[in-house]
Amino acid sequence: METPVFVKNDPWLQPFEESIRARISHYQNKLNYIHDIFGDLYHMAAGFDYYGLHDEGDAYRLREWAPNATKIFLTGDFSQWKCNDRYQFIKKDNGNWEIYISKSVLKHGDLFKLHVFWEGGDGLRLPSYVQRVVQDPQTKIFSAQVWHVENEFQWEDEGFKPQINPLLIYEGHVGMSSEDEKVSSYSEFKSHVLPRIIKAGYTTIQLMAIQEHPYYGSFGYHVSNFFAVSSRFGTPEELKDLINEAHKNGIAVIMDMVHSHAVKNEVEGLGRFDGTVYQYFHDGAKGEHPAWDSKCFNYGKTEVLQFLLSNCRYWMEEFHFDGFRFDGVTSMLYVHHGLEYSFSSYADYYNGTEDMDAITYLTMANQLIHHINPHAITIAEDMSGMPGLADTIEHGGVGFNYRLSMGVPDFWIKMIKEKSDEHWNVGQMFHELSQHRFGEKTIAYAESHDQALVGDKTIFFRLVDKEMYDKMDLASESLIIDRGLALHKMIRLVTLATAYGGYLNFMGNEFGHPEWIDFPREGNGWSHKYARRQWSLMENPNLKFKFLSNFDKAMIDKAKSAYLVNNQPCYGVNINEADQVMCFKRGDFYFVFNFSPTNSYTDYGIFTDAGKYKIILSTDNPDFGGFGNVDESLIYYAQRMPFNNNQFQLKLYIPARTAFVMERIPPIRVH
Numbered sequence: 001m002e003t004p005v006f007v008k009n010d011p012w013l014q015p016f017e018e019s020i021r022a023r024i025s026h027y028q029n030k031l032n033y034i035h036d037i038f039g040d041l042y043h044m045a046a047g048f049d050y051y052g053l054h055d056e057g058d059a060y061r062l063r064e065w066a067p068n069a070t071k072i073f074l075t076g077d078f079s080q081w082k083c084n085d086r087y088q089f090i091k092k093d094n095g096n097w098e099i100y101i102s103k104s105v106l107k108h109g110d111l112f113k114l115h116v117f118w119e120g121g122d123g124l125r126l127p128s129y130v131q132r133v134v135q136d137p138q139t140k141i142f143s144a145q146v147w148h149v150e151n152e153f154q155w156e157d158e159g160f161k162p163q164i165n166p167l168l169i170y171e172g173h174v175g176m177s178s179e180d181e182k183v184s185s186y187s188e189f190k191s192h193v194l195p196r197i198i199k200a201g202y203t204t205i206q207l208m209a210i211q212e213h214p215y216y217g218s219f220g221y222h223v224s225n226f227f228a229v230s231s232r233f234g235t236p237e238e239l240k241d242l243i244n245e246a247h248k249n250g251i252a253v254i255m256d257m258v259h260s261h262a263v264k265n266e267v268e269g270l271g272r273f274d275g276t277v278y279q280y281f282h283d284g285a286k287g288e289h290p291a292w293d294s295k296c297f298n299y300g301k302t303e304v305l306q307f308l309l310s311n312c313r314y315w316m317e318e319f320h321f322d323g324f325r326f327d328g329v330t331s332m333l334y335v336h337h338g339l340e341y342s343f344s345s346y347a348d349y350y351n352g353t354e355d356m357d358a359i360t361y362l363t364m365a366n367q368l369i370h371h372i373n374p375h376a377i378t379i380a381e382d383m384s385g386m387p388g389l390a391d392t393i394e395h396g397g398v399g400f401n402y403r404l405s406m407g408v409p410d411f412w413i414k415m416i417k418e419k420s421d422e423h424w425n426v427g428q429m430f431h432e433l434s435q436h437r438f439g440e441k442t443i444a445y446a447e448s449h450d451q452a453l454v455g456d457k458t459i460f461f462r463l464v465d466k467e468m469y470d471k472m473d474l475a476s477e478s479l480i481i482d483r484g485l486a487l488h489k490m491i492r493l494v495t496l497a498t499a500y501g502g503y504l505n506f507m508g509n510e511f512g513h514p515e516w517i518d519f520p521r522e523g524n525g526w527s528h529k530y531a532r533r534q535w536s537l538m539e540n541p542n543l544k545f546k547f548l549s550n551f552d553k554a555m556i557d558k559a560k561s562a563y564l565v566n567n568q569p570c571y572g573v574n575i576n577e578a579d580q581v582m583c584f585k586r587g588d589f590y591f592v593f594n595f596s597p598t599n600s601y602t603d604y605g606i607f608t609d610a611g612k613y614k615i616i617l618s619t620d621n622p623d624f625g626g627f628g629n630v631d632e633s634l635i636y637y638a639q640r641m642p643f644n645n646n647q648f649q650l651k652l653y654i655p656a657r658t659a660f661v662m663e664r665i666p667p668i669r670v671h
Contacts, residue, residue: 001021001024001025003017004017004020004021004024004388004395004396004397005391005394005395005396006387006388006391006395006396006397006439007020007396009438009439010387010437010438012346013346013387015346016346016347016349016350019350019354020350020388020396022356023354023356023359023360024396026356026357026359026360027359027360027363027364030305030360030364031364033302034302034305034364037302041309041364041367041368041371042313042368042371042372044305044306044309044310045306045309045310045312045313045368046310046313047129047306047307047309047310048129048131048227048310048311048313048314050063051063051064051065051127051128051129052127052128052129052130052131052227053127053130053131053144053146055148056100058102058103059100059101059102059103060100060101060103060106060146061098061099061100062074062089062098062099062100062101062127063092063096063097063098064089064096064097064098064114064127064128065094065095065096065097065128065303066095066097066116066273066274066279067094067095067274067279068095068118068119068274068275068276068279069097069116069117069118069274069275070117070118070119071088071089071116071117072088072089072097072099072114072115072116072117073087073088073089073114073115074087074088074089074099074101074112074113074114074115075087075112075113075114075115075124076106076110076111076112076113077110077111078105078106078110081113083115087099087101106146107146108146108147108148108149109145109146109147110145110146111134111143111144111145111146112143112144112145112146113125113126113143113144113267114126114127116273116274116275118274118275118276119275120275121275123266123267123272123275124267125266125267125273126142126143126144126224126225126267126268126269127144128270128273128280128307129227129307129310130144130225130227130228131147131227131228131229131236132144132145132146132147132228132229132231132236133145133212133224133225133228133231133268134231135231135232142214142224142267142268145231147235147236149237153237153240153241153244155240155244155320156244156247156248157243157244157247157248157320160247160252160320160322161375162203162204162252162322162323162375162376162377163203163204163250163252163560164203164375164377164401164502165565165566165567166203166499166501166502166503166559166560166564166565166567167203167204167377167402167443167501167502167503168201168202168203168204168502168503168556168559168560169202169203169204169205169206169254169443169502169503169504169505170197170200170202170204170205170206170504170505170507171205171206171208171448171449171504171505171506171507172189172193172197172205172206172207172208172506172507173207173208173209173219173220173449173507174186174189174207174208174209174233175209175216175232175233175531176517176519176528176531176532176533177189177192177193177507177532177533178192178532178533179532179533179534179535179536180532181527181528181529181532182528182532183216183232183233183528184233184532185233185234185238186233186234186235186238186239186241186242187234187238187241187242189233189242190238190241190242190245192535193507194242194245194246194249194251196535197251198249198251199553200510200549200552200553200556201553201556201557201560202251202505202556203250203251203252203560204251204252204253204254204322204377205246205251205252205253205254206254206255206256206325206504207253207254207255207256208220208256208449209221209230209233209256210229210230210239210255210256210315211223211225211226211227211228211229211230211257211258212224212225212228212229212230212231213230213263214263214265214268214269215263216232216519216520217519217520217521218263219449219453219519220256220258221258221292221327221328222262222263222292222294223258223262223263223269224262224263224265224268224269224270225268225269226262226307226308226311227311227314229319236318236319239319240319240320243319243320243321244320247320252322252323252377253320253321253322254321254322254323254324254325254377254379255315255321255323255324255325256324256325256327257311257312257315257324257325257326257327258327258328259297259308259311259326259327259332259361259365260326260327260328260329260331260332261289261292261294261295261296261297261328261331262280262281262294262295262297263294263295264293264294264295270295271295278298280295280297280298280301280303280304280307281295281296281297281298282296282297282298286335289331289337290337290339291337291339292328292331297358298357299332299355299357299358299360299361300357305361305364308361308365309361309364309365309368312324312365312368312369313368313372316369316372316373316376317372322373322375322376322377323369323373323376323377323378323379323401324369324377324378324379325378325379325381325404326362326365326378326379326380326381326400327381328381329362329380329381329382329389330381330382330383330384332355332358332359332361332362333354333355333358333359333362333382333384333386333389334353334354334355334384335353335354335355336353338383338384341384343384343385346387348384349384349386349387359398362380362398362399362400363393363398363399365378366378366393366398366399366400367393367399370399376401377401377402378399378400378401378402379400379401379402379403379404379443380398380400380402380403380404381404381406382403382404382406383406383407385403385437386398387437388440389403389440390402390403390437390440390441390442391439391440395439397440401441402441402442402443402501402502403440403441403442403443404442404443404445404504405436405442405443405444405445405499407432408432408433408444408445408446408495409445409446409447409448409450409451411429411432411433412446412447412459412491412495413451413456413459413462415429416459416462416463417462421483421487421595421597421657422580422596422597422598424580424595425577426575426576426577426580426581426582426593426595427575427577429494429582429595430498430572430575430582430584433494433495433498434498434570434572434584436500441500441501441502441567442499442500442501442502443499443501443502443503443504444495444496444498444499444500444502444503444504445495445503445504445505445506446459446491446492446495446509447459447506447509448504448506449506449517451506452506452508452509452513452516452517453516453517453518454516454517454518454530455516456516457516458509458512458513458516459487459488459491459509460484460488460509460512460513460514460548461512461514461515461516463480463483463484463487463488464480464481464483464484465480467480467481467484468481468512468514469514472537472543472544472545473542473543473544474542474543474544475542481544483597483657484512485512485544485547485548485625486619486626486657486658487657488512488548489548489551489555489619489624489625489659490593490595490619490657490658490659492505492510492551492552492555493555493591493593493617493619493659493661494582494591494593494659496555496556496559496564497559497563497564497570497584497586497591497661498570498584499564500567500570501567503559503564505552507533508533508534508535510548510549510552511537511538511545511546511548511549511552512545512548513533513534513537514534514537515530516530517530517531518530518531519531544625547623547624547625548624548625550623550624551619551621551623551624551625554617554623554624555617558616558617558661562589562616562663563586563587563589563591563661563663564586566587568586568587569586570584570585570586571584571585571586572584573585573590573606573607573608574605574606574607579594579596579599579601579604580594580595580596580599581593581594581595581596581601581604581654582595583606583607585608588663588664588666589616589661589662589663589664590606590608590613590650590661590662590663590664591659591661591662592606592652592654592659592660592661592662593658593659594654594655594656594657594658594659595657596656596657597656597657598656599656600629600653600654600655600656600658601652601653601654602653603651603652603653604651604652604653604654605649605650605651605652606649606650606652607647607648607649608638608648608649608650608664609638609648609664610638610648611637611638611648611664611665611667612635612636612637612638612664612665613635613636613637613638613650613662613663613664613665614632614634614635614636614662614663614665615630615632615634615636615660615661615662616661616662616663617660617661618630618632618658618659618660618661619658619659619660620655620658620660626658627655629653629655629658630653630655630658630660632660635665636650636651636652636662637650638650639651650662
C-alpha cells in the first residue's frame with residue numbers, strides 16, 4: 001500500500017503511518033467481505049426492501065431478523081392484541097422470520113406490534129425496520145402503523161444540486177419552529193419557516209429530530225425507530241412535500257443522522273429486541289454509553305452494518321435528503337468515546353483506542369452516500385480533530401465532506417464568560433478561528449442548538465441578559481444593549497469570514513432570540529413556552545431584533561456572492577493585540593475589526609495590495625443598529641508606504657466595536 005495522500009500532505013503524520021494503514025486495511029478487508037456476499041455496498045444497503053412491512057398485492061409481507069427468538073406473533077386489533085396461531089411468523093434461514101397478512105385483515109392506518117418469544121421470556125416489540133410509528137395521545141404508548149397511501153408522492157426536484165460554494169446551513173427543529181406554544185408540523189414549517197430561510201439567504205436546511213424518538217425533549221438524539229419519520233410532526237408525505245418545496249426554491253435539506261447510539265427502550269426501540277442485549281449492540285459494559293444512558297452499536301456485525309447503511313440509503317432515496325450531519329462522531333471514533341480525553345497531540349489519535357469497526361462503518365457510509373448522490377453533503381460532528389476525517393477515501397481519509405468546527409462556539413462562550421471585552425486578545429481570536437487542516441473543509445459556527453439549551457445561554461443572551469426584556473425597543477437607550485448588538489454582529493461576521501467551507505446558524509439565533517430552549521417536561525409543568533421561536537420579535541419594526549436579522553441577511557448575501565466564494569485562503573494582515581484591531585484578507589476582500597470597547601482610530605494604517613477599495617458591509621450601518629459613523633460611500637485609495645515604495649496601505653477610520661468588509665475595485669482595462 002502506498003503512503004496515503006493525506007499523510008503525504010502532513011509530514012507530522014508520518015510516525016503514525018502504520019496505524020493509518022491498519023485502519024485503511026481494516027476498511028478494505030470488510031468491504032471485500034461485503035462484496036463477496038452482496039455484490040457491493042449499494043445492494044447490501046437494501047435491507048429496508050427485504051425487512052419491514054411491504055405491499056405484496058393482496059397481502060402485506062413482514063420480515064424480521066431475530067436470531068434468538070423462538071416464536072413471533074403479529075398482534076393488533078385484528079387479534080384483540082393477543083397471540084393467535086393465524087398470525088404467527090414462519091422461521092426462515094439466518095435468524096429471519098416472515099409472515100404474510102391479507103389486506104382484508106391489515107389495512108392502512110391499523111396499529112400493530114410484534115410479540116416476540118425467546119428462551120425464558122417474551123415481550124412486545126416494534127419491527128426493527130418499521131417506517132411509521134404513532135403515539136397514543138392518552139396512554140402515550142407507541143405502536144407501529146400500516147402506512148400505505150393510494151397516491152404515491154410526486155416529486156418535482158429532478159436534477160437538483162446543493163449550493164456548496166459556500167455551504168450556508170440553517171439548523172432547524174420542526175417541532176419548536178412555531179410561535180404558538182405547541183408542537184409544530186412539517187406543513188407549518190414549509191408554510192411559515194421555509195420562506196424566512198429563503199429570504200435570509202441560506203442555501204441548506206439541517207433538520208433535527210426526524211428519526212422517531214420516544215422523548216420529545218431529547219432533541220431527537222435518543223432514536224428508537226431509525227426508519228420512521230417522527231409522527232409528532234406529521235406524515236411522511238408532509239415531510240416529502242417540505243423537502244420538495246425546499247428543492248424547488250434552490251435549498252438543500254440534510255438530516256441530523258444519529259448512528260452513534262440508540263435509546264435503551266425495549267418496546268419502542270431495539271433494546272433486547274430478541275431477548276439478547278447483543279443483537280444490535282455490544283455485550284456488557286461496552287454496549288452501554290457511560291454519558292448518554294443509551295446503547296452502543298456493534299459496528300463489527302454485518303447485520304448491524306446492513307441496518308445502518310440501509311438507513312442512509314432509505315432516507316436519501318425515499319425522502320430525497322441531500323445528505324447528513326452525523327451526530328456524535330467522536331463517540332464512535334474511540335473506545336473511550338472521547339470522554340474526559342484531551343487530544344493534545346497526534347499520538348492521542350493513534351494509541352490503540354481507535355474503534356476500527358466504527359471508523360470502517362463511517363467510511364462505508366460516506367462511500368455509499370456519495371455513490372447514491374455524488375453531490376451529497378456529509379458532515380462529521382467531531383470535537384477530537386482526527387486527521388483525515390474530512391478527507392476523501394481516495395486520499396486515505398474517512399470521506400466526510402466537512403467537519404464541524406466545534407471549538408469555535410466553546411471559544412466564544414469562554415471569552416464572553418471569563419473576560420471583559422477590553423481584554424479580548426485578537427491574536428488568539430484569529431488563531432482559533434483560522435486554523436484548519438489542509439484539505440479538510442469545516443463548518444464554522446458561533447453557536448448552534450447546544451448553546452441555546454437550558455443550562456447554557458446564546459451569545460446575545462449572555463451579552464445583554466435581563467436588559468433584553470425591557471430595553472430592546474427603539475425608544476430605549478442602553479449601553480448594554482448597544483454593546484450586545486455590536487458584539488453579536490462582530491462575532492458572527494468574524495466567524496463566518498474565517499470559515500473554511502461553510503457556516504451554520506441555529507433557527508432564531510440570527511436575530512438574537514431571547515432566553516433558552518426548554519422542552520416540555522415534568523419540571524416545567526410540560527410547558528411549551530420555551531420550546532418555540534418568537535418570530536414576531538424580529539418582525540416588530542419597533543424592536544431592535546430586526547437590526548440583527550437585517551445584518552445577518554446582508555452578511556449571508558455577501559458571503560454567497562463575494563468573500564466566501566471559492567474558499568480562498570485567509571491571511572492575517574494586521575493583528576494588533578494592543579489596539580485590539582484585526583485585519584485579514586481573502587482574495588480581493590479585507591476584513592477589518594476593532595474590538596476595543598473605547599478606542600476609535602483615525603487614519604489607521606492597514607497593509608493592502610495596490611488599488612482602490614470600497615466598503616461592502618459595515619456593522620455600523622444604521623440599518624443594522626449601528627451609528628452611521630463609517631462612511632460607506634467613500635472610495636479608498638491605497639497609498640505607498642513611507643520608506644518602502646513596494647508596499648501599500650489604506651488609512652482608515654475604525655470606530656470602537658465596529659467591523660467592516662472592503663473589496664478591491666478591479667482596474668478598468670483599456671483595450
